[in-house]
Amino acid sequence: MATFLFHDRYLDYHFGPQHPFSPVRQEMTMDLLAALGAPLNPVAPSVATREEVRRVHGEQFVEKVEAASDGTPPPEARAFGLDTGDVPVFENMDAAARGLVGGTLHGARLIGDGDATRVLQFGGGLHHAHRARASGFCVYNDLSVAIHALREQGLRVAYVDVDVHHGDGVQHLHDDDPGVLTVSLHETGRALFPGTGHVEEIGKGAGRGFSLNVPLAPYTEPDSYLDAFEHVVPHALQHFQPDVIVAQCGADAHFNDPLADLLLTTQAYDTIFRRLLALADDHAEGRLLCTLGGGYQLDTVSRIWALLALIVLGGELPDTLPNDYRERWEARLDASLTPTLHDPERTFDVPRQSSIETQNRRTSEQALEQVASHWHYA
Template structure:
């Protein structure tokens, strides 16, 4: 049974009503689980302290975020990735972000102290934040703070990122640590933010060979994505032999997502989540910490994360979504919502399907060939 982490203060991480990284996503997931007869009884984790954030981030960045927390951009905010279209300033920015960091950090501590093995942090996943720069909707990097805590306990950490965007912040914050394996499957940076995540990014110095990137072609369909995952992820985990898996479970590779171009379905996500849990059982005695992340089509992301919450608790998956819940949220959002938990099976009419599949297979093979000398 999974330990779930959530607090209403997570909803304070709010860039405003027109920003796609909206806390309404978590609010809808919590309410849908309740409507399905599976209300959560989460642990309310402590807020991360300033000192805990500083284990990853520079003093200059933290000071700038603190200065922005009155809702007004401080001088030179842009130099730190703040007051941009992606990371606009909002009141209590520092405290709100430390709230999310605290949840992921608490999950890591529960695992390190053997108080839990399977943990779902119903927030966080801020994988783009760098040491001294906010980026891509991410102010502080909760994942790296958590990974550092696990490393302090001499645990080998495998980080698996299935968000559609490359997990650049986490990768580069641990780029020279041979005890952290970062694996990111994402739409190629040739086409999508943040522009990194090529197959040649494999780590440096003592960490050379501990970064794995699988950049996928736009319009990658479920079968091709699953093929890449199955070629690379189990093999990399087998070679690395982790003590714990940390997974960023962004849902923005879904075919309905407006900010990217991959074509995964809710059925694909169910398979991926089951794979991650199975891989944790196989390699880490079940120890896995999952977070949320990206996902910007509300109907899709809420259903995908609800699937994740149910699967992590070993609960049955319902076929339909309660009509009363859909009516409530459709009225609030002025948008239609799918009546089933899974997608109606889509049909993608792609003339370039063979080319996409072939390119992705070549990429997967290239990844393994580049890293092979470092794994034997």
């Protein structure tokens, strides 16, 4: 049985009603899981302390976030990635961000102390935050704080990121540590924020060879994505042999997402989530910490994250969604919802799809080629 982490304070991480990174995503998913009778039994973690955040982030940056937490941008806020379209300041920003960090850190400690094997942190996944800069809807990097805590216990950590955007913050915060393997599958930075995550980015210094990037072409369909995943991720984990896998489970590679161009379906996500569990069993004695992340179409993200929760927790997958849940949210959103957990069967009419598949296969091969010559030093 997995441990499920959630607290209502997660909903305080809120950039405003027009911002895509909305806590309504979690609110809606939690309501769906309750309507389905999912066995959540949520554990409420504590808020991360300032000192815990400082293990990853610089003092000046934390001071700027604290100063912005009255809702007013402090001087030079933009030099630290604050007061931008992606990261507008809001009241209690520091406390809200530390709340998410606290959840992911708590999950890491449960696993590191042997008190849990599978943990689903139903928030966080703020993978774009850098040491001294907020970025891409992310203030503090909860993933890196958690990875740092696991490393303090001497554990080797494999980080697998399936968000449609490159996990740049996590990669850069750990790219000189040979005890952290980062693997990111994402839409190519040549087409999408943050513009990084090329196959040539393989780490630095002692960590060279322990960052893998698989930048996928726009309009990648599920079969091609899953082919790239299978070509790279199991092979990398087999070589690295982690003690723990940390997974960022963003839902924005779905074909309905408004901020990106990959074409995954809920069926593809079902496969990815089950593979993460199986790979944790195969290579990390089952130890797996999952977080949320991106995903910006409410009907879609609520179904994908409900799917994640049910798979990780071992719940039954329903064919149809409860009518009362759908009626409640259709009225609130003034939009119709998909009546089933999975997408209706569909095909994509993408020109030159065979060329995209060939390009993605070559990219996955190049990702492994880039690191292979360094692995014999591990």
